[in-house]
Amino acid sequence: MKILTAVAVIAATMLTAAPANSERFVIVAAEAQDSMVAIDLDTIRDVAGYRRAWLTTVVMDSAYLKPIFAQTLYQFDCKAERSQMLSGKMFGDDQKFIDDVTGNSSWEFPAPSTSAYLALSYACGKAAKEDEVLNISAYQMFKAFVGTRTTARRKK
Numbered sequence: 203m204k205i206l207t208a209v210a211v212i213a214a215t216m217l218t219a220a221p222a223n224s225e226r227f228v229i230v231a232a233e234a235q236d237s238m239v240a241i242d243l244d245t246i247r248d249v250a251g252y253r254r255a256w257l258t259t260v261v262m263d264s265a266y267l268k269p270i271f272a273q274t275l276y277q278f279d280c281k282a283e284r285s286q287m288l289s290g291k292m293f294g295d296d297q298k299f300i301d302d303v304t305g306n307s308s309w310e311f312p313a314p315s316t317s318a319y320l321a322l323s324y325a326c327g328k329a330a331k332e333d334e335v336l337n338i339s340a341y342q343m344f345k346a347f348v349g350t351r352t353t354a355r356r357k358k
Contacts, residue, residue, distance in 0.1 A: 225242045225244055225245075225338070225340065226242065226243040226244050226336070226337055227241065227336045227340075227343060228240060228241055228324055228330045228336070229334075230317045230321050231317030231320065232347075236262045237261045238343075238347050239257060239259045239321065240257065240258050240259075240336070240343060241256075241257050241321045241324050241325065242256045243255075243324065243330060246324075252277045252278060253277070253326055254278070255275075255276055255278070255324075256273055256274065256276075257273070257276055258271060258273050258340045258343060258344070259271065260344050260348070268294060268295050269344070269348045270294055270295075270300060271292070271293055271340065271344040272290050272291065272292045272293070273293075273340060274287055274288075274290030275287070275290060276288065276321065276325070278322050278325040278326055279309065280327070282311075283311065283319075284309040284310060284311045285309070285310055285312055285318055285322050286307075286308070286309050287303070289302070289303065293344075
């Protein structure tokens with residue numbers, strides 16, 4: 203229930219402030235308000251027989267003592283239902299670059315109902331319902347997610 207509430211609050215916040223240069227995201231996972239994963243539908247491309255797409259992940263990371271977000275490029279093999287992270291970058295609360303995200307060279311077979319499997323589904327052609335699509339930049343999504351987490355902590 204908390205996850206659905208967090209996603210609803212994030213969606214409402216995002217829909218009120220969509221910039222002209224926004225991406226089209228679908229949230230594929232939001233877990234206990236500590237992390238969220240979304241796929242950018244506008245980045246899905248066919249490359250050498252595979253599908254590629256950018257994912258944005260927001261994490262409340264204790265190692266950095268602050269929230270961070272990462273934008274990672276994934277490759278999907280739709281026929282074999284497997285995925286592979288190729289590369290990415292991590293950013294802090296101030297949009298400052300933190301580190302490169304190194305891709306894993308091996309293919310992974312995501313389990314059903316995981317964020318990786320849902321991202322695979324969207325990348326491989328699952329149509330997003332219009333009410334699932336958020337027209338917003340990755341940084342605005344990050345700020346909205348962090349804001350809902352802060353609000354939820356104050357209510358405890």
